[in-house]
Amino acid sequence: MNGLAKALQLTHVSEDPKIPDDVWEQFVRDSERDIRDSAPKEPSARAREVTERLRRQEARGELPEGWRTGPAWQQKKSRRGLWSVLAVVVAAGVAVVAVKPSLVPGDPFGARTSSEAASSPLPQETTAPTAAPSAEPSQIPTLDDPFAGSPAKRWADGAAGIAVPKAKPVGGRSAAKVEQALELTKKLLVESNLDPATLRGERPRAALDVLDPLQKDVRGILETGLRKPDEKHDPLWMFSRFDPEEVRPVGDVVKTRGRMTFKAGDHASVAVHADYTFVYPVVQTNGSTEVTRTIIRRILDVEISDPAKYQVTPGKLTVVNWDQDINNSACEVYDGYLHPSFSSSDPTGPDPTGPTSDPYDRSKPLDTDRDKSCGTVSRV
Structure with missing residues (x-):
């Protein structure tokens, strides 16, 4: 969760008027609760006893083949639930960045357009250029x-x-x-x-x-x-x-x-x-x-x-x-x-x-003998 929290810090949306602070904070609390609820827990003594009894029954051939399918599916479902919650949190962060990329430092998506680059000021001329400036789009x-x-x-x-x-x-x-x-x-x-x-x-x-x-x-x-x-x-x-x-x-x-x-x-x-x-x-x-x-x-x-x-x-x-x-x-x-x-x-x-x-x-150069x-x- 620490790594996820650090990633989310880059996409804090308190500055975005489209997502109120109270809604975002409630979303984060619900997400953290879901992650805690779905995380693996230490089995109780009763659960350990039942597991041991079932293991002995399986060894004696008293359980039908494929009996683990249910618990295994449940275990896989729980993991999928955990990753689903993580995916929702990360997706929300990505969506926020997409709406307001200025919240992320720098220009991670190359958001600067070619037209902006073309209109940026030139550096000072320190040596003679080697050619004429390139042709500009025709504009009046x-x-x-x-x-x-x-x-x-x-x-x-x-x-x-x-x-x-x-x-x-x-x-x-x-x-x-x-x-x-x-x-x-x-x-x-x-x-x-x-x-x-x-x-x-x-x-x-x-x-x-x-x-x-x-x-x-x-x-x-x-x-x-x-x-x-x-x-x-x-x-x-x-x-x-x-x-x-x-x-x-x-x-x-x-x-x-x-x-x-x-x-x-x-x-x-x-x-x-x-x-x-x-x-x-x-x-x-x-x-x-x-x-x-x-x-x-x-x-x-x-x-x-x-x-x-x-x-x-x-x-x-x-x-x-x-x-x-x-x-x-x-x-x-x-x-x-x-x-x-x-x-x-x-x-x-x-x-x-x-x-x-x-x-x-x-x-x-402006040659003195050029055609004037x-x-x-x-x-x-």
Whole structure:
């Protein structure tokens, strides 16, 4: 009974409103009584005397053959009765677990569905993936579920997807300097691609403040692009901006995935490399409920150099390289805004002539000599 009691403890049902405590307790008491009543007992003196007399009669041939059939059947019936009671108790426990499996620790029946596993968050990206994400079931994004049908549904939300690696000294620069470079890089990415004001097309002041004002070529391009954008001065090279009169974000979540690394730079510096993809769900401001997504992959290489050796501003980032792959936005439109394509609206800009690509494929580098003509995407 001890072993049975321990097993029953795993399936206690006091938490289940379908089985009142008093009913369950009465059931357990009745079951224990039945087990005690059916258990073998020590025979009395009278019973031992009768048994011995019958044995002597059997030895003298005074009893008919097969006389034990009755008692043997009774004995077998009693054992079957014992196991029947045990079976009822165990069956009741199994039934309770079936109704409420959460009472048993862990997940003994593999209750987690494949759909739940498919929607669980991905771990942080630490190395370059070897292939594009697998195809998702075809689903139409909605206002309630703007990432439906997208691999990004399992990506981290916003800044949570920009994980800063653990800092350590490199190239004669202390761990503290490395950490400073990493945190400033994250701030630049967040303020350039996730800040709600930046996304609404406002001036990205916090992002610009991270950049070294002494690097006049980079600051000049960006400042001119924000003030008077054109093909040679495009703020979209660094900032994600939507025309607030044309579209608005769906919800407040931008999905983010990528990684950040660092090494010793060439200018007595800490060099940081960032490779991140951002997915923006948007809807038109004309009252339509059609949801579409713009996907942007950004590559950023920055440094913090030793101000004792180079003419730099302490605590500011120097941009060494940047690149971007913008998908589902009008090509050859240089007004400083992203223009997502909607199936219910006429396209903006020229028809695409370039290759078809998967905007979620992070396994391939953004080669500088790649075809940058206006192309199409295999999915959004």
